[in-house]
Amino acid sequence: MFTTRPTLQGIHGMVSSTHWLASSTAMAVLEDDGNAFDAAVAAAFVLHVVEPHLNGPGGEVPMILAPAGHRPQVLCGQGPAPAGASIEHYTSLGLDLVPGTGPLAAAVPGAFDAWMLLLRDHGTKRLSDVLKYAIGYAEHGHPAVERIGAAVETVRELFETEWTTSAELYLRDGKSPAPGALLQNPALAGTWRRVIAEAEAAGSGRETQIDAARRVWREGFIAEAVAEFAARPTMDTSGERHAGTLTGADLAAFSATYEEPATYDWNGWTVAKPGLWSQGPVFLQQLALLRGTELDYGTPDYVHTLIEGMKLTMADREAWYGDSADVALETLLSAEYNDTRRALIGERASFELRPGSPGGRVPRLSKRARHVADNGAVDLPPAAGAGEPTVAKVHWGHPAGEPAADAGELTVEKDGSTRGDTCHLDVVDRWGNMIAATPSGGWLQSNPTVPGLGFPLGTRLQMAWLEPGLPNSLAPGRRPRTTLTPSMALREGEPVMAFGTPGGDQQDQWSVHFFLAVALREKVRGGLDLQGAIDAPNWHNDSFPSSFYPRVMKPGSVTVESRIGDFAIAELRRRGHEVTVGEPWSEGRLCAVARDPETGILSAGANPRGMQGYAVGR
Numbered sequence: 252m253f254t255t256r257p258t259l260q261g262i263h264g265m266v267s268s269t270h271w272l273a274s275s276t277a278m279a280v281l282e283d284d285g286n287a288f289d290a291a292v293a294a295a296f297v298l299h300v301v302e303p304h305l306n307g308p309g310g311e312v313p314m315i316l317a318p319a320g321h322r323p324q325v326l327c328g329q330g331p332a333p334a335g336a337s338i339e340h341y342t343s344l345g346l347d348l349v350p351g352t353g354p355l356a357a358a359v360p361g362a363f364d365a366w367m368l369l370l371r372d373h374g375t376k377r378l379s380d381v382l383k384y385a386i387g388y389a390e391h392g393h394p395a396v397e398r399i400g401a402a403v404e405t406v407r408e409l410f411e412t413e414w415t416t417s418a419e420l421y422l423r424d425g426k427s428p429a430p431g432a433l434l435q436n437p438a439l440a441g442t443w444r445r446v447i448a449e450a451e452a453a454g455s456g457r458e459t460q461i462d463a464a465r466r467v468w469r470e471g472f473i474a475e476a477v478a479e480f481a482a483r484p485t486m487d488t489s490g491e492r493h494a495g496t497l498t499g500a501d502l503a504a505f506s507a508t509y510e511e512p513a514t515y516d517w518n519g520w521t522v523a524k525p526g527l528w529s530q531g532p533v534f535l536q537q538l539a540l541l542r543g544t545e546l547d548y549g550t551p552d553y554v555h556t557l558i559e560g561m562k563l564t565m566a567d568r569e570a571w572y573g574d575s576a577d578v579a580l581e582t583l584l585s586a587e588y589n590d591t592r593r594a595l596i597g598e599r600a601s602f603e604l605r606p607g608s609p610g611g612r613v614p615r616l617s618k619r620a621r622h623v624a625d626n627g628a629v630d631l632p633p634a635a636g637a638g639e640p641t642v643a644k645v646h647w648g649h650p651a652g653e654p655a656a657d658a659g660e661l662t663v664e665k666d667g668s669t670r671g672d673t674c675h676l677d678v679v680d681r682w683g684n685m686i687a688a689t690p691s692g693g694w695l696q697s698n699p700t701v702p703g704l705g706f707p708l709g710t711r712l713q714m715a716w717l718e719p720g721l722p723n724s725l726a727p728g729r730r731p732r733t734t735l736t737p738s739m740a741l742r743e744g745e746p747v748m749a750f751g752t753p754g755g756d757q758q759d760q761w762s763v764h765f766f767l768a769v770a771l772r773e774k775v776r777g778g779l780d781l782q783g784a785i786d787a788p789n790w791h792n793d794s795f796p797s798s799f800y801p802r803v804m805k806p807g808s809v810t811v812e813s814r815i816g817d818f819a820i821a822e823l824r825r826r827g828h829e830v831t832v833g834e835p836w837s838e839g840r841l842c843a844v845a846r847d848p849e850t851g852i853l854s855a856g857a858n859p860r861g862m863q864g865y866a867v868g869r
Contacts, residue, residue: 254782254786255782255786255859256857256859256866257782258775258778258780258781258782258783258854259854259855259856259866259868260776260778260853260854261852261854261868261869262681262853262869263281263680263681263853263868264281264287264680264853265678265844265845265853265854265855265867265868266278266281266290266676266677266678266844266855266866266868267676267677267843267844267856267866268294268674268675268676269298269305269674269675269676269840269858269864270298270301270396270674270863270864270865271865272297272388272393273295273297273301273302273674273676274294274676274857274865274867275865276290276293276294276384277290277291277294277676277678278290278867278868280293280294280376280380280381281678281680283380285374285376285380286374286682287678287679287682287684287686288316288318288373288374288678289374289380289381290678291314291369291676291678291686291688292366292369292374292376293380293384295676295688296308296384296443297385297388298674298676298690299385299439299690299706300389301393301396302396302399302674303694303695304398304399304402304403304694304695305691306690306691306693306694307693307706307707307709308362308363308439308693308706309357309360309477309692309693309701309706309707309709310360310361310690310691310694310697310709310711311330311358311360311362311365311690311691311692311709311733311735312328312362312365312366312688312689312690312735313326313329313529313531314326314328314687314689315523315525315686315737315738315739316369316684316685316686317684317685317686317739317746318373318684319683320683322741323739324509324510325511325512325525325526326365326369326507326509326510327361327365327507327509327510327525327528327730328361328507329358329361329529329711329730329735330358330359330505330711330730331358331359331727331728331729331731332358332359332712332715332726332727332730332731333357333495333497333498333501333727334498334500334727335496336496336725336726336727337726337727338717338719338725338726340496341355344493346489348713348801348802349712349713349714349725349800350493350710350800351488351710351713351800351801352487352698352710352800353485353486353488353489353493353495354480354481354485354493354494354495354496354708355487355495356487356698356710356712356713356800357497357698357708357712358711358712358730359502359504359505360505360692360693360708361505361507363465364465364468364469364505364506364507365507367462368465368506368507369686370461371457371458376457377457377460378446378447378450378460378461378464379451382443382447385440386440386443389435389436389439389443390435391435392434393433393434394431394432394433395429395431396430396863398861399427399434399695400432402694402696403421403427403428403696404427405696407422407427409486410422413485413486413699414485414486414698415699416699416701416702417695417707419700420436420695420705436705437705438703438704439705440705441703441705442703442704442706445472446464446467446468446473447464449463449464449467449471450463450467468502469502469503470499470503473704474499474503475499476704477502477701477708478498478499478502480701480702480708481496482495482498488800488801495708510525512525512526513525513527513531513535513580515535515584517538517539518770519742520742520770521741521742522535522538522738522740522766523739523740524737525735525737527572527573527576527578527722528573528574528576528730528732528733529572529732530572530732530734530756530758531736531737532568532572532580532584533564533565533567533568534738534762534763535584536564536567536583536584536589537557537561537564537759538763539583539586539588540560540563540564540589540593540596541560542586542589544556544593546767546771548767548768549787551819551822551826554811554819555823556596557767558790558792558809558828559595559597559600560593561759561763561792562601562605562792562794562795563596565795566604566607566795567606567607568795569606569620569795569796570607570614570615570616570722571583571606571609571614571615571722572722572723572732573721573723573724573729574722574723574731574732575724575726575729578609578610578612582610583607583609588607600826600827601794602794602806603624604620604624604794604795604806605624615722617716617718617796618718619802623796623806673691673734673735673753673754673755673758674690674753675688675690675737675841675842676688676842677749677751677843677855678749678844679846679853679855683746683846683848683851685739685746685749685846686749687737687738687739687750687751689735689736689753691709691735692709692710692711693706693707693708693709694707695707711731711733712725712731713799713800714731714798715729715732732798734755734756734758734798735758736751736758736762738750738751738766745848746846747779747846748781748844748845748846749845750762750765750766750841750843751842752765752839752840752841752858754840755797756791756795756797756798756799757838757839760790760792761789761838761840762841764789764839765787765789765843768780768783768784768787769781769843772784777847778847778854779845779854781843781854781856782856784841785841785843785856785857785858786859788811788812788815788816789812789838790811790812790815791809791810791838794806794808807828807829808828808831809828809830809831810831810832810838811823811830811831811832811833811838812833812835812836812837813832813833813834813835814835814836836859836860837860838860839858840858840864841856841857841858842856842857842858843856843857844866844868854868855867855868
């Protein structure tokens with residue numbers, strides 16, 4: 252089978268990420284006798300530097316890690332809503348949606364503490380050993396990828412008139428970073444140098460220094476600068492200036508946590524995902540819907556079945572997922588429940604939002620979701636304070652009926668709201684340690700750059716609803732439901748594959764198709780065909796409320812890569828799907844690594860779309 256690149260194979264270590272410099276950094280750590288977790292931390296901080304339009308230290312990260320000889324566990328770096336982030340506070344400001352940008356949308360930053368916890372508990376390297384790569388690229392510069400400048404140009408007016416600290420960094424001499432131009436962030440380099448210095452002053456032990464760095468972030472100069480800046484009124488997507496609710500006490504109280512993953516067994520595989528505070532279980536529900544179904548891979552019937560199944564699972568996400576979810580995942584994955592749900596998949600495309608009733612419970616949907624469920628329309632009334640354009644006029648960053656130039660990359664509106672974003676990285680080492688992580692948030696267009704630190708805050712609270720009584724309602728101390736969803740697959744209890752993708756709501760659509768492409772097709776050179784599965788034509792649908800402001804949905808829609816073929820496109824349209832044909836390489840940004848437990852052979856593949864992701868190994 253032709254692929255854009257070979258599936259890499261070796262025995263020492265394998266890395267795949269959404270940027271070649273992060274992948275090379277992780278490999279350098281592996282070559283220096285670091286393990287997969289050391290390598291992942293080093294690569295993550297490089298991603299903050301080289302993909303600032305997609306993630307940053309002020310964002311969040313969920314991870315699934317499997318130390319050699321152990322079952323996977325989730326490390327949650329998703330921070331909660333601050334203590335002052337109540338529905339009453341936001342509605343008192345005249346809002347009925349959390350803004351898509353600005354400090355009101357900032358959850359407690361979770362990424363830094365999660366990476367430090369991973370390094371302390373599972374790594375072998377010192378703090379300075381893993382941060383030196385990011386410091387080098389921030390201080391001496393890196394060649395800017397095309398979409399950094401494109402993102403900055405989209406929000407140029409905002410930077411020049413309101414977010415002037417960001418303009419100082421990304422509009423030097425009035426120019427956005429040109430493709431390939433040397434882009435530096437000396438403030439960020441200085442931040443990490445100071446963290447290292449204060450950590451080393453706390454003692455000589457590796458763990459002592461890492462814990463000291465965590466305190467610096469929570470209670471030291473970083474926390475002070477972040478809390479001060481979050482309190483400043485800032486222009487956001489509402490068209491007004493609002494101060495945030497994040498305080499020093501919120502930062503001091505947060506710690507990343509370990510959790511058991513959600514899992515499902517399918518055709519000899521076990522897939523592990525984060526729990527119901529993420530969208531990850533929709534992947535597992537999709538597999539539960541497919542149990543016992545004959546799948547003829549790549550046919551129009553196969554594509555139709557996956558699209559319709561994903562509509563059902565995403566409807567369940569809207570009704571049942573969130574940090575306060577009160578439905579057991581076991582019920583959502585049960586054979587009885589999925590037999591009932593599977594019967595809803597017909598020959599024609601559904602335009603309905605149809606959450607299930609696990610255990611006889613009545614689904615709870617947001618007002619916006621109910622409007623579409625009742626009326627089958629997308630012309631929702633505008634959010635209070637949202638200004639123009641209204642929801643009806645927003646079409647995912649491109650005109651209605653026209654494909655995005657690259658649906659696998661981020662789309663930025665002029666107000667800074669963002670969709671289709673995020674990073675991903677996977678690492679496996681020669682000892683069998685494996686990790687999948689999806690860093691996100693805190694991108695350059697989410698909030699102004701914090702003076703002296705070189706990074707902005709995130710906007711994850713935009714995914715919570717300002718309506719009480721929903722599993723994803725905004726509440727102090729509650730994690731907003733995240734789209735971030737790394738994956739790990741096991742065979743006979745042994746972790747064999749770590750994978751994931753950026754892409755917001757599209758992540759568990761693209762990832763399911765990737766997984767099935769691996770599981771249902773022939774192997775290459777005796778191993779999993781990672782690159783072939785990544786390269787396979789992909790698609791997504793928008794038949795549910797977007798997780799991102801202004802929460803658009805397009806019932807019946809499906810966007811496909813043109814490579815899927817004219818016959819499949821015509822057949823999908825015959826079945827009633829509203830098909831948008833995208834560019835040949837526009838859907839999905841998968842990364843993947845794997846390990847054969849019997850031979851110890853490692854493998855990796857990376858997404859060619861966007862000409863940015865890369866896998867390395869030997």
